[in-house]
Amino acid sequence: MTGGHYIALSGGVGGAKLALGLTKILSPDALTIVANTGDDFVHMGLHISPDLDTLLYNLAGLANRSVGWGREDESWNFMAVLRQISGECWFQLGDKDLALHVERTQRLTNGETLSAVTADVAGSFGIEHKIIPMSDDPVRTMVETPDGELSFQHYFVRDKCQPAVTGFRFDGIDQASPSPGFLAALKRPDLKGIIICPSNPFVSIDPIFALPGLAGLLREGLVPIVAVSPIVGGKAIKGPAAKMMAELGMPPTALAIAQHYQDVIDGLVIDHQDQRIIPDIKRINMHVCSAQTVMKNDADKQRLAGQVLNFIKDLPASKISASKISVRKGSA
Amino acid sequence: MTGGHYIALSGGVGGAKLALGLTKILSPDALTIVANTGDDFVHMGLHISPDLDTLLYNLAGLANRSVGWGREDESWNFMAVLRQISGECWFQLGDKDLALHVERTQRLTNGETLSAVTADVAGSFGIEHKIIPMSDDPVRTMVETPDGELSFQHYFVRDKCQPAVTGFRFDGIDQASPSPGFLAALKRPDLKGIIICPSNPFVSIDPIFALPGLAGLLREGLVPIVAVSPIVGGKAIKGPAAKMMAELGMPPTALAIAQHYQDVIDGLVIDHQDQRIIPDIKRINMHVCSAQTVMKNDADKQRLAGQVLNFIKDLPASKISASKISVRKGSA
Numbered sequence: 212m213t214g215g216h217y218i219a220l221s222g223g224v225g226g227a228k229l230a231l232g233l234t235k236i237l238s239p240d241a242l243t244i245v246a247n248t249g250d251d252f253v254h255m256g257l258h259i260s261p262d263l264d265t266l267l268y269n270l271a272g273l274a275n276r277s278v279g280w281g282r283e284d285e286s287w288n289f290m291a292v293l294r295q296i297s298g299e300c301w302f303q304l305g306d307k308d309l310a311l312h313v314e315r316t317q318r319l320t321n322g323e324t325l326s327a328v329t330a331d332v333a334g335s336f337g338i339e340h341k342i343i344p345m346s347d348d349p350v351r352t353m354v355e356t357p358d359g360e361l362s363f364q365h366y367f368v369r370d371k372c373q374p375a376v377t378g379f380r381f382d383g384i385d386q387a388s389p390s391p392g393f394l395a396a397l398k399r400p401d402l403k404g405i406i407i408c409p410s411n412p413f414v415s416i417d418p419i420f421a422l423p424g425l426a427g428l429l430r431e432g433l434v435p436i437v438a439v440s441p442i443v444g445g446k447a448i449k450g451p452a453a454k455m456m457a458e459l460g461m462p463p464t465a466l467a468i469a470q471h472y473q474d475v476i477d478g479l480v481i482d483h484q485d486q487r488i489i490p491d492i493k494r495i496n497m498h499v500c501s502a503q504t505v506m507k508n509d510a511d512k513q514r515l516a517g518q519v520l521n522f523i524k525d526l527p528a529s530k531i532s533a534s535k536i537s538v539r540k541g542s543a
Numbered sequence: 544m545t546g547g548h549y550i551a552l553s554g555g556v557g558g559a560k561l562a563l564g565l566t567k568i569l570s571p572d573a574l575t576i577v578a579n580t581g582d583d584f585v586h587m588g589l590h591i592s593p594d595l596d597t598l599l600y601n602l603a604g605l606a607n608r609s610v611g612w613g614r615e616d617e618s619w620n621f622m623a624v625l626r627q628i629s630g631e632c633w634f635q636l637g638d639k640d641l642a643l644h645v646e647r648t649q650r651l652t653n654g655e656t657l658s659a660v661t662a663d664v665a666g667s668f669g670i671e672h673k674i675i676p677m678s679d680d681p682v683r684t685m686v687e688t689p690d691g692e693l694s695f696q697h698y699f700v701r702d703k704c705q706p707a708v709t710g711f712r713f714d715g716i717d718q719a720s721p722s723p724g725f726l727a728a729l730k731r732p733d734l735k736g737i738i739i740c741p742s743n744p745f746v747s748i749d750p751i752f753a754l755p756g757l758a759g760l761l762r763e764g765l766v767p768i769v770a771v772s773p774i775v776g777g778k779a780i781k782g783p784a785a786k787m788m789a790e791l792g793m794p795p796t797a798l799a800i801a802q803h804y805q806d807v808i809d810g811l812v813i814d815h816q817d818q819r820i821i822p823d824i825k826r827i828n829m830h831v832c833s834a835q836t837v838m839k840n841d842a843d844k845q846r847l848a849g850q851v852l853n854f855i856k857d858l859p860a861s862k863i864s865a866s867k868i869s870v871r872k873g874s875a
Contacts, residue, residue: 255649256588286620296667310624317630318585335628383778451787485783 215403217520218348218396222415223262224279225441226408227269228506232516233406233511234270239339243396244270247410248325248344249352249381249418252364254302254525259320261364263329263344263417264311269368271336279449282307283502301369324519326390329476341392348387352414353380363414372451377457381418389422397428404523407427408436409504411452412471420475429475435526437478439504439519440465444484466491473497478526479518480504491517498526547735550728552578552677554612554747555594556781557773559601559738559836565738567841569669575728576602580676581684581713581750584696586634589644593696594747595661595676596643602867603668607624610671614639622712629773633701653660658722673724677751681721684746685712691694693799695746704783708790713750720872721754729760739770740811741836743784744803745791752807767858769810771836776816780837798823805829810858812836812851823833830858 217237221230221244223391230244246263253259254348266281268274275283285305286342294300304312311332325345333342354366356374389397392441395523396402407416418439442465447453453463461467466483469492472479478498481488482505492499501512502518549569553562562576578595582654585591593612598612600606606613617637626632636644643664650660665674683786686698688706698706721729728734734780739748748770751757761768774797779785785795793799797813801824804811810830813820814837834850835843 254644256652257645286618286638288618288638289621289642289645293646294638296642296664298646299640306618306620306641307624308623309638309641310628310630313587313589313621314625314628314630320588332628382659 214401215241216396216399216401217242217391217523218248218402219408220247220410220419221262221266221408222247222410223243223265224249224504225413227263227265227411228272228512229406229408229439229516230266231269231509232506232514233520234340236302236338236515236516236520239341243341243343243392243421245343245345245390245393245396247415247416247418248346248384249350249361250367251349252351254304254364255299256316257304257309258316259302259312259364260315260325260329260344263325263376264308266342267311267329267333267336267338269342270333270338270342271365273336274435281305285439288521295464302364311428312350324390326392332461341396343392343396344390345393345423346387347390349383350387350418350422351382352418353382354414367414367451372454376413376451376455378459379413379417381421382471384418384421385423387422389425389428392426398431402434404434404520405436406519407436407472407476409441409448409457410496411414411441411447412468413452413455416541430521435477435523437498437519438472438476439480439515440468440482440485442468442485443482443504464488466518469495469497469499478522480515480522498522544718547573547773548731548733548735549574549640549730549736549738549855550725550734550738551597551738552579552748552751553577553740554742554743555597557838558594558742558747559597559606560742560844561738561771561848561851563600563601563841563844564838564844565852566672567845568848568852569672571673575673575675575724577675577722577725577728577751578746579678579750581682581746582682582699584683584694586636586696586807587631588648589636589641590648591644592632592647592657592661592676595657595674596640598674599643599661599665599668599670602665602670602674603670613637634696644805656722658724662724662832673728675724675728676722677725678719678754679722682750682754683714683720684750685714686746687711692708698744699783708745708783708787710791711745711749713753716750716753717755719754721757721760726760728753734766736766736852737768738841738851738855739768739804739808741771741773741780743773743779743787745783745787746785760846760847765808765853768807769812769830769851769855769858770800770808771812771847772800772814772817775814775844777834796820801827801829801831810854812847812854830854852873 238461251260275281293516315328352363355378456459456463465485466488469479481502500522506512581736583592601620605614647660684695685692687710797817797822801811815833818833838844
């Protein structure tokens with residue numbers, strides 16, 4: 212693949228798989244991976260960026276592939292002592308992983324940006340592709356439930372996604388700006404497309420689109436935006452997306468994903484097993500193709516990445532509608 | 544040994560050895576171990592209390608006895624990654640040790656006192672004797688050198704005690720109070736004596752005596768105070784005490800230790816190999832006895848503890864002079 216630049220918007224596990232596939236096809240100068248930071252939180256005084264870290268570990272070849280988060284060959288001596296001294300143990304912090312959190316927290320406290328710290332860590336890990344936080348400003352996804360708001364990690368990890376979801380709020384979004392690297396990528400004259408990785412639309416992708424000014428920037432660029440459905444055969448491959456959709460009154464289908472992203476994207480990649488809904492997606496004036504979207508190994512990741520890039524290139528430019536950009540802040 | 548209460552003032556390694564010996568003889572209600580906190584510092588955003596931690600690990604049976612600091616069976620995966628991402632690596636933080644620092648930092652940030660956190664951690668480690676910080680307020684020992692001031696850990700660990708020492712300053716001492724547990728022990732009607740462990744007089748013990756109001760409290764108590772010389776045969780058993788003495792123009796001898804503590808203590812325990820200076824120490828109107836002060840194993844620690852306690856009990860009460868209390872703030 213020669214020429215042009217692509218932006219991949221990603222959450223954690225599923226997004227990182229496609230992002231890794233894209234890095235196998237696109238050169239470091241041809242790809243900017245933008246990570247959701249709405250999941251970020253401060254735990255025991257440490258700034259933790261779960262989606263950034265999952266991307267870093269995956270692209271560095273350090274990720275624990277069986278659980279999807281954290282590092283392989285991790286040790287847990289910190290947690291064992293923390294448990295002994297009655298510390299907060301609901302969030303697992305591996306001994307190796309901790310170094311990243313402590314160093315990042317220290318550098319953020321000293322006034323460095325999340326972008327700068329992430330770039331340095333990526334370099335230390337030997338990652339050549341750009342991994343960039345969506346914003347250097349704090350945005351915190353709050354999950355609305357019948358019993359009140361929960362911070363995302365309390366909902367996701369501590370409470371294991373059990374509370375019913377009634378909506379989302381992106382705390383701090385009004386004061387947040389897209390990060391400089393994100394802006395620079397959006398303004399590249401050779402930008403050819405934006406790929407929404409198969410991440411949770413509500414808590415991984417919507418926070419990115421909710422950044423003030425982003426809709427206008429996308430309109431300026433007028434490049435195609437495509438998404439890969441995180442819903443396959445009525446289920447989320449990982450995580451609470453399908454459960455959230457049901458609780459929000461949406462059927463947990465790829466069609467509902469298409470409808471959720473309707474104002475934002477030009478095309479959707481769905482799984483082969485959802486081919487029967489292709490006519491429904493076309494009916495809402497959206498391009499669609501099917502692929503094997505479940506990525507079980509690196510070959511799957513690279514193949515899907517190639518299909519997504521071909522899908523973008525084949526989209527008729529005339530069909531890209533400026534009207535697509537009407538993202539609502541914190542929309543569910 | 545029945546009845547009475549004792550206070551042990553301690554720094555790190557050497558002090559912790561005698562403190563452990565004392566716990567083998569005195570019941571938990573008969574001993575309060577007060578730790579120097581002048582060595583405390585904030586490193587990478589973490590509050591670290593080296594002397595408290597050395598005491599905790601020694602009394603819990605968790606200490607690394609070969610190096611004298613940190614834990615046995617420690618793992619170093621955090622440091623390995625910190626090095627990879629170019630973090631500050633001059634201070635070694637083991638994976639298990641980190642849990643204590645992170646938990647303590649978090650609780651201090653939440654407004655708990657160092658005393659409260661220390662007591663809880665000691666309880667979690669199964670320690671029954673009281674280990675108490677000298678103060679809950681920040682005191683930071685600054686080492687004065689020809690090239691300016693160094694924080695203690697920069698001098699001690701980062702610069703490996705290489706700079707010449709011209710004096711000391713205990714930053715924050717004017718605003719610091721003795722901790723509640725230290726005060727309570729000092730005011731116990733059954734207080735029988737105070738033991739200065741074989742710790743560095745300048746940086747481990749002087750910060751404790753420099754606490755505002757402490758001199759008056761000691762005068763009220765009028766209990767004997769004895770020290771164990773950290774200098775044996777002209778050398779410090781561990782650490783920079785002898786080097787500091789030479790640089791401050793004092794001969795590195797047990798006699799110079801006696802003179803340094805002259806206004807504070809009633810008696811000094813020196814090593815058998817320094818017996819020849821007993822007349823010199825008696826000449827400055829100080830009680831003295833000799834013992835095997837080098838503690839190579841737990842039996843040595845317990846034996847020395849017993850000898851120190853016997854020495855205190857045998858001190859003629861009439862000789863305890865109120866005039867001894869003229870500790871100068873930050874005196875070298």
